[in-house]
Amino acid sequence: MPVSQKIREAIGRSSWIRKMFEEGAKRKAEYGEDNVFDFSLGNPNLEPPPRVHQVLEDLVRDPTPGQHAYMSNAGLVKTRRAVADYLNTYNRDRFSSEEIVMTVGAGGGLNVVLKTILNPGEEVIIPKPYFVEYNFYLDNHQGTPRLVKTRPDFSLDFDAIEEAVTEKTRAVLINSPNNPTGKVYAEEELKELAGLLSHYSGKFGQPIYLISDEPYRKIVYDGIKVPTVFDAYNESFMVTSFSKDLSLPGERIGYAAAHPGISDKKMILAGMVLCNRVLGYVNAPALMQRAITRLLEDSVDISLYQQKRDRLCEGLASFGYEFKKPEGAFYLFPRTPLEDDVAFVAALQDENILTVPGSGFGGPGHFRIAYCVSDRVIEGALPGFEKVMKRY
Amino acid sequence: MPVSQKIREAIGRSSWIRKMFEEGAKRKAEYGEDNVFDFSLGNPNLEPPPRVHQVLEDLVRDPTPGQHAYMSNAGLVKTRRAVADYLNTYNRDRFSSEEIVMTVGAGGGLNVVLKTILNPGEEVIIPKPYFVEYNFYLDNHQGTPRLVKTRPDFSLDFDAIEEAVTEKTRAVLINSPNNPTGKVYAEEELKELAGLLSHYSGKFGQPIYLISDEPYRKIVYDGIKVPTVFDAYNESFMVTSFSKDLSLPGERIGYAAAHPGISDKKMILAGMVLCNRVLGYVNAPALMQRAITRLLEDSVDISLYQQKRDRLCEGLASFGYEFKKPEGAFYLFPRTPLEDDVAFVAALQDENILTVPGSGFGGPGHFRIAYCVSDRVIEGALPGFEKVMKRY
Numbered sequence: 001m002p003v004s005q006k007i008r009e010a011i012g013r014s015s016w017i018r019k020m021f022e023e024g025a026k027r028k029a030e031y032g033e034d035n036v037f038d039f040s041l042g043n044p045n046l047e048p049p050p051r052v053h054q055v056l057e058d059l060v061r062d063p064t065p066g067q068h069a070y071m072s073n074a075g076l077v078k079t080r081r082a083v084a085d086y087l088n089t090y091n092r093d094r095f096s097s098e099e100i101v102m103t104v105g106a107g108g109g110l111n112v113v114l115k116t117i118l119n120p121g122e123e124v125i126i127p128k129p130y131f132v133e134y135n136f137y138l139d140n141h142q143g144t145p146r147l148v149k150t151r152p153d154f155s156l157d158f159d160a161i162e163e164a165v166t167e168k169t170r171a172v173l174i175n176s177p178n179n180p181t182g183k184v185y186a187e188e189e190l191k192e193l194a195g196l197l198s199h200y201s202g203k204f205g206q207p208i209y210l211i212s213d214e215p216y217r218k219i220v221y222d223g224i225k226v227p228t229v230f231d232a233y234n235e236s237f238m239v240t241s242f243s244k245d246l247s248l249p250g251e252r253i254g255y256a257a258a259h260p261g262i263s264d265k266k267m268i269l270a271g272m273v274l275c276n277r278v279l280g281y282v283n284a285p286a287l288m289q290r291a292i293t294r295l296l297e298d299s300v301d302i303s304l305y306q307q308k309r310d311r312l313c314e315g316l317a318s319f320g321y322e323f324k325k326p327e328g329a330f331y332l333f334p335r336t337p338l339e340d341d342v343a344f345v346a347a348l349q350d351e352n353i354l355t356v357p358g359s360g361f362g363g364p365g366h367f368r369i370a371y372c373v374s375d376r377v378i379e380g381a382l383p384g385f386e387k388v389m390k391r392y
Numbered sequence: 393m394p395v396s397q398k399i400r401e402a403i404g405r406s407s408w409i410r411k412m413f414e415e416g417a418k419r420k421a422e423y424g425e426d427n428v429f430d431f432s433l434g435n436p437n438l439e440p441p442p443r444v445h446q447v448l449e450d451l452v453r454d455p456t457p458g459q460h461a462y463m464s465n466a467g468l469v470k471t472r473r474a475v476a477d478y479l480n481t482y483n484r485d486r487f488s489s490e491e492i493v494m495t496v497g498a499g500g501g502l503n504v505v506l507k508t509i510l511n512p513g514e515e516v517i518i519p520k521p522y523f524v525e526y527n528f529y530l531d532n533h534q535g536t537p538r539l540v541k542t543r544p545d546f547s548l549d550f551d552a553i554e555e556a557v558t559e560k561t562r563a564v565l566i567n568s569p570n571n572p573t574g575k576v577y578a579e580e581e582l583k584e585l586a587g588l589l590s591h592y593s594g595k596f597g598q599p600i601y602l603i604s605d606e607p608y609r610k611i612v613y614d615g616i617k618v619p620t621v622f623d624a625y626n627e628s629f630m631v632t633s634f635s636k637d638l639s640l641p642g643e644r645i646g647y648a649a650a651h652p653g654i655s656d657k658k659m660i661l662a663g664m665v666l667c668n669r670v671l672g673y674v675n676a677p678a679l680m681q682r683a684i685t686r687l688l689e690d691s692v693d694i695s696l697y698q699q700k701r702d703r704l705c706e707g708l709a710s711f712g713y714e715f716k717k718p719e720g721a722f723y724l725f726p727r728t729p730l731e732d733d734v735a736f737v738a739a740l741q742d743e744n745i746l747t748v749p750g751s752g753f754g755g756p757g758h759f760r761i762a763y764c765v766s767d768r769v770i771e772g773a774l775p776g777f778e779k780v781m782k783r784y
Binding site: 003006008041043044048057061065066068070107111115116117119136141247249250251262264268271274281284286 | 435436444445449458460463496502507508525529533640656660662672674675680
């Protein structure tokens with residue numbers, strides 16, 4: 001066999017969703033880019049804030065030597081210190097640079113944390129619907145996902161989580177604000193989850209970690225604040241990136257932070273730094289580390305995403321779509337009027353509207369609309385959304 | 393346990409070499425940076441060529457939207473096309489953009505190729521001495537290294553390779569110009585290796601791949617050219633980066649190329665693109681992809697490394713050190729006059745000269761000098777090298 005069994009199967013599995021994207025590309029070629037309404041990808045349509053360009057211009061003009069050189073695998077000390085200071089603006093515990101590892105995006109950070117903690121066959125509990133890429137990230141380190149349901153409003157279902165906990169449970173992985181639902185977990189939910197994990201950590205004699213994937217933390221609406229897992233639970237990691245809030249997804253810059261009070265901290269941090277190296281990342285891209293050092297307080301104009309959310313929600317509600325209004329991120333996850341979400345997404349596709357079936361996120365009977373698109377796309381798609389709904 | 397068994401062991405294993413680095417840092421603090429001669433790291437001392445800065449300035453001023461966005465996981469088409477055109481300047485077979493995957497450095501590229509091809513328990517043959525990071529890269533994908541000896545001049549030992557080939561052999565991984573020896577494999581060697589691998593591929597009914605790690609390809613001396621594996625063998629991959637020849641190691645930009653005539657090419661390429669994504673790299677940093685598109689013909693001034701090599705070789709030879717003069721890269725791998733290379737490196741350390749024992753590369757009885765350092769470090773260290781040699 002030319003490629004490994006596992007990769008061959010993965011190529012096969014992902015091909016149906018790839019076919020949908022190919023269908024989209026075909027439609028764009030046939031009907032013109034402007035007549036296809038593509039809500040399929042979480043690729044931010046907003047450009048990075050102007051300050052990003054100013055900072056980059058400054059940095060590439062700076063003649064100080066050694067700026068593109070190797071560094072500690074954890075990242076530049078100055079950057080890590082700035083990140084720690086930033087975390088100290090909203091967390092009760094005090095971070096220092098040593099608890100921060102700069103990573104190749106949040107994808108890199110998640111792999112670093114997972115490789116650090118997972119022994120083969122250990123399990124990670126993930127509430128559904130979820131970002132399915134997590135399956136690959138677990139499998140990279142021979143971990144196994146334990147998917148658990150959430151409540152109808154996508155809040156955590158503690159009975160389902162408790163039922164899934166076993167001696168093999170190494171962590172719970174949450175994503176808030178959530179892709180694909182836009183849900184933000186409340187402080188009370190995090191506290192209850194922490195209580196549950198503390199209990200079973202004690203029972204099994206080793207910590208069950210809480211890993212929080214938070215690239216959408218700054219993308220929230222109606223003045224909501226995203227509670228921090230660090231205030232709820234000591235055995236926690238937070239992973240994030242600047243892909244969404246600074247619209248820099250192609251630059252692969254993010255970080256992983258461990259709680260200042262995490263057990264066996266020295267070993268955990270050494271493991272994270274080692275894993276960042278041996279996974280082949282080596283370190284986060286140097287220039288982008290220097291850039292984000294000055295951009296931690298910045299973000300794109302979130303009110304623009306809020307306007308998109310409001311226009312889309314208003315339109316879809318008026319056509320009879322059922323959904324929970326997203327509190328953050330830039331995804332809407334409505335119910336499909338058909339049980340078969342793949343068929344419904346295909347019907348939308350016939351109107352040149354590209355979305356993703358909820359089944360692709362462990363949430364059948366729904367579909368995901370990524371509304372990080374231009375207003376023109378939203379306005380253009382509304383008649384099609386109405387037409388398809390009327391049919392069912 | 394807070395970290396996985398495997399990572400805990402790896403932290404333990406690597407701690408002796410880390411202690412040496414810590415010792416170095418201590419010495420720098422005690423004796424002053426200028427009085428410690430650090431040859432321990434392959435961190436290029438030359439700054440990137442001025443054109444790198446010009447190109448980066450141009451790029452960050454370019455207002456075209458979408459430049460920091462997600463792209464195909466394989467990388468920007470324009471960049472991949474430029475890389476293919478560059479490969480076509482010295483390879484017989486014709487590359488197109490589709491055979492190129494832009495990666496997070498060569499470390500990222502190697503992991504992408506290894507994950508694509510390796511099933512658990514399969515073996516990769518690696519000639520010693522070698523870059524020990526390969527062990528981690530194999531282990532990431534549950535592969536096993538089969539280390540084989542080379543001849544006294546570090547050329548390939550085909551008997552040793554043939555003895556190591558089994559049904560489990562999935563690839564041979566070579567590094568030319570070599571870290572730590574500076575060896576460049578000759579065209580005849582690559583042809584003989586290709587013949588051997590073709591024979592056993594046929595015998596076992598599946599390709600045994602040749603993976604060539606070539607970040608030092610442009611760093612060669614005395615007018616030597618590095619032969620290309622692609623002209624020798626169809627079942628081959630080449631992985632490289634711009635870390636050494638453009639002195640951009642911190643920026644994590646490189647690529648992996650598959651032979652245009654590789655078997656089952658479509659599946660292999662789909663696997664590489666998938667692995668780049670699911671390993672959490674997602675794509676190579678966007679800005680650096682755009683930069684190297686214009687910098688493929690550039691490099692630092694290699695004659696400066698050649699001068700360093702010559703001065704060091706001349707000095708060490710006059711003190712009685714035995715070594716093979718490096719043909720490329722910026723490492724010298726002399727014999728230690730003691731059998732115990734760790735003890736010899738410790739003796740050099742007492743003279744504030746920091747090097748790495750050959751044991752750290754699977755080459756005991758040697759030590760590695762990374763001469764990508766300022767001339768001052770080389771001149772300052774020569775008396776110490778002489779003094780320690782005289783003692784034995």
